[in-house]
Amino acid sequence: MSEATLSAPVKGRSLWDDAGRRLMRNRAAVASMIVLAVLVLLAVAGPYLVPFAYDQVDKDDVWLPPLQAGHLLGSDALGRDLTARLLTGLRVSLAIGLVATTVSLVIGVAWGAVAGYVGGKLDEVMMRAVDVLYSLPFIFFVILLMVTFGSNIVLIFVAIGAVEWLTMSRIVRGQTLTLKNKEFVEAARAAGLGRGAIIARHIVPNLLGPVVVYVTLTIPAVILAESFLSFLGLGVQPPMASLGTLIAGGASDMELAPWLLIFPSLVMVLTLMCFNFIGDGLRDAIDPKDR
Amino acid sequence: MLRYIGRRLLIAIPTLFLVITAAFFMMRAAPGSPFDSDRKLLPEIEANVLAKYGMNKPLGAQYLDYLAGVARGDLGPSLKYRDKSVLDILKENYPVSLKLGLSAIAIAALVGVSLGVMAALRQNGTVDHAVMTVAILGVCIPTFVTAPLLVLVIASKLGWLPTAGWNDGALANLVLPVTVLALPQIAIISRLTRAGMIEVLRSNYIRTARAKGLPESLIVRKHALRAAILPLVSYLGPACAGLITGSLVVEKIFNLPGLGKFFVISALQRDYTVVMGMVIFYAALILLLNLIADLLYAVLDPRVRLA
Numbered sequence: 001m002s003e004a005t006l007s008a009p010v011k012g013r014s015l016w017d018d019a020g021r022r023l024m025r026n027r028a029a030v031a032s033m034i035v036l037a038v039l040v041l042l043a044v045a046g047p048y049l050v051p052f053a054y055d056q057v058d059k060d061d062v063w064l065p066p067l068q069a070g071h072l073l074g075s076d077a078l079g080r081d082l083t084a085r086l087l088t089g090l091r092v093s094l095a096i097g098l099v100a101t102t103v104s105l106v107i108g109v110a111w112g113a114v115a116g117y118v119g120g121k122l123d124e125v126m127m128r129a130v131d132v133l134y135s136l137p138f139i140f141f142v143i144l145l146m147v148t149f150g151s152n153i154v155l156i157f158v159a160i161g162a163v164e165w166l167t168m169s170r171i172v173r174g175q176t177l178t179l180k181n182k183e184f185v186e187a188a189r190a191a192g193l194g195r196g197a198i199i200a201r202h203i204v205p206n207l208l209g210p211v212v213v214y215v216t217l218t219i220p221a222v223i224l225a226e227s228f229l230s231f232l233g234l235g236v237q238p239p240m241a242s243l244g245t246l247i248a249g250g251a252s253d254m255e256l257a258p259w260l261l262i263f264p265s266l267v268m269v270l271t272l273m274c275f276n277f278i279g280d281g282l283r284d285a286i287d288p289k290d291r
Numbered sequence: 292m293l294r295y296i297g298r299r300l301l302i303a304i305p306t307l308f309l310v311i312t313a314a315f316f317m318m319r320a321a322p323g324s325p326f327d328s329d330r331k332l333l334p335e336i337e338a339n340v341l342a343k344y345g346m347n348k349p350l351g352a353q354y355l356d357y358l359a360g361v362a363r364g365d366l367g368p369s370l371k372y373r374d375k376s377v378l379d380i381l382k383e384n385y386p387v388s389l390k391l392g393l394s395a396i397a398i399a400a401l402v403g404v405s406l407g408v409m410a411a412l413r414q415n416g417t418v419d420h421a422v423m424t425v426a427i428l429g430v431c432i433p434t435f436v437t438a439p440l441l442v443l444v445i446a447s448k449l450g451w452l453p454t455a456g457w458n459d460g461a462l463a464n465l466v467l468p469v470t471v472l473a474l475p476q477i478a479i480i481s482r483l484t485r486a487g488m489i490e491v492l493r494s495n496y497i498r499t500a501r502a503k504g505l506p507e508s509l510i511v512r513k514h515a516l517r518a519a520i521l522p523l524v525s526y527l528g529p530a531c532a533g534l535i536t537g538s539l540v541v542e543k544i545f546n547l548p549g550l551g552k553f554f555v556i557s558a559l560q561r562d563y564t565v566v567m568g569m570v571i572f573y574a575a576l577i578l579l580l581n582l583i584a585d586l587l588y589a590v591l592d593p594r595v596r597l598a
Contacts, residue, residue, distance in 0.1 A: 128302075131302075132302075132305070132306045132309060136306075136309075136310055136574060136577075138532075139532075139535065139536045139539070140314075140554065140569070140570050140573065141313065141314070141317070141570075143554070143555060143558055144314060144317045144318060144321075144558060144566070144570075145317065147321055147558045147559060148317050148318070148320050148321040149320075149321075220431070224433055227433060227435075228433065228435070228536070228540065231433075231435045231540060232539065232540070232543070232555050233555075234555075244435075247433075247435060247436060248435065250439075251435065251436075251438075251439035251544075254439055254443050255443070255447065258443070261436075261439060261440070261443075265432075265436045265440075268433070268436070269428070269431050269432050269436070272430075272431035273427060273428075273431045276427055276430060276431060277427070
């Protein structure tokens with residue numbers, strides 16, 4: 001053993017270090033993280049890399065198969081470049097995934113933590129409300145929302161986020177119930193901290209594990225929900241593109257131009273798979289007893 | 292048990308009330324009316340039409356009328372399909388959705404449980420990895436991707452099955468839509484079964500069964516499987532919701548005369564009563580299925596106490 005190792009201060013391994021190490025050993029999760037990073041980069045930088053705009057119509061270059069006239073992935077019925085549309089669509093879908101998930105995260109964590117920590121009557125009322133909302137046929141309400149207020153992107157964020165927070169709040173409440181009887185919370189209470197401060201400073205940070213896992217699994221669910229709406233013609237409106245609108249368009253032209261269906265579908269499936277593998281990997285890493 | 296059922300049914304009433312209220316006012320807040328058409332109606336005629344459906348009253352009064360109607364079991368007439376009541380439409384089209392949904396869930400349960408058990412018995416083996424890959428794919432590939440692809444390959448190119456249509460529910464017309472609906476459910480059910488099975492196979496009573504020399508097949512079938520598929524029972528409610536969502540897409544793509552196809556069209560056409568009727572119908576269905584799932588769970592797992 002060398003001098004250096006002996007004199008170096010001993011650094012403990014936190015639970016998060018362990019989890020990180022376990023995650024890095026999960027090949028599917030690591031590969032997914034790399035692929036997802038590439039996809040995100042493409043979505044962010046992509047529109048600047050392609051010499052066409054996503055809504056640039058070209059009468060002479062309609063229905064081009066891939067690799068013709070500078071259209072890497074071909075063009076659609078209006079001569080718009082599929083690469084440009086696909087990258088824009090990916091960007092829109094990822095943005096919807098992130099924003100709607102954040103909406104559900106904020107509502108869900110606040111709701112669940114308060115219900116779980118305060119307990120008693122308030123807990124009962126709050127969780128009963130969640131139960132009631134759970135038993136609604138939500139897709140109908142999202143469709144009604146879209147029909148009522150017209151489909152604009154902000155509304156899609158809010159509508160989907162408002163649906164997804166229910167599970168989050170249940171998970172958070174369950175965790176809070178176990179946390180609130182732990183010694184460190186008692187210590188904080190004994191030190192005279194108020195309820196709000198305990199929830200914000202001691203409960204919420206310790207909820208992080210299960211919440212992170214569920215967030216990674218919510219993003220693909222949101223992307224799927226948006227594309228589902230787009231497929232029914234109620235989501236993102238043309239000429240704007242999302243993965244869902246591209247697939248819907250591709251499906252109606254698939255006999256003539258199968259590439260319009262195949263490439264968006266591939267990107268969609270790849271994106272969703274990455275999130276799911278990362279989510280599963282995180283769950284195994286953070287909560288190894290479930291393996 | 293009876294008291295529990297009674298309490299759950301009592302909770303169902305305010306839930307349904309909430310559903311009706313939210314749907315009613317959302318639908319009415321939408322711009323446009325069911326009587327909009329390319330040809331503008333004369334003001335007198337429009338007033339007559341509105342009066343016929345009681346829509347000349349203030350919105351609050353219409354709401355109360357509607358609630359009273361629902362309480363009597365009357366969902367009103369359709370505003371778009373002349374001479375048809377909402378109940379007629381539900382009765383005519385529900386069997387199609389039901390047949391699709393039931394076939395899909397039956398197949399999904401059968402295939403999903405078998406796959407899950409096979410995967411769990413050879414944990415981390417080739418079969419396990421294959422099944423888990425299928426499960427991930429099934430969750431990640433949306434119905435509106437599988438449906439057109441299957442139609443393109445199996446119906447259009449190979450010509451084995453009809454591309455669309457109902458044809459009174461002939462088997463050939465059912466195969467593709469049911470497959471598309473069942474795939475995501477197979478994925479979820481096989482994952483749930485695998486997880487349940489792996490946990491159960493580690494438990495003490497299975498070790499006991501092995502120790503007393505029971506053959507492995509008997510242990511799996513009689514002892515492990517029963518406990519392992521318990522989580523599936525509570526998945527019944529969400530599965531139903533998933534099928535409803537899926538049927539909106541599948542009925543559109545395959546042009547099937549089910550309720551899902553009606554919903555989006557009716558919402559876009561502002562056919563208030565039809566939309567309301569369907570929302571109420573599905574909400575009641577989901578409430579009922581959740582109740583059945585909870586009861587079933589308590590019957591199957593004596594450790595659960597209903598309270």
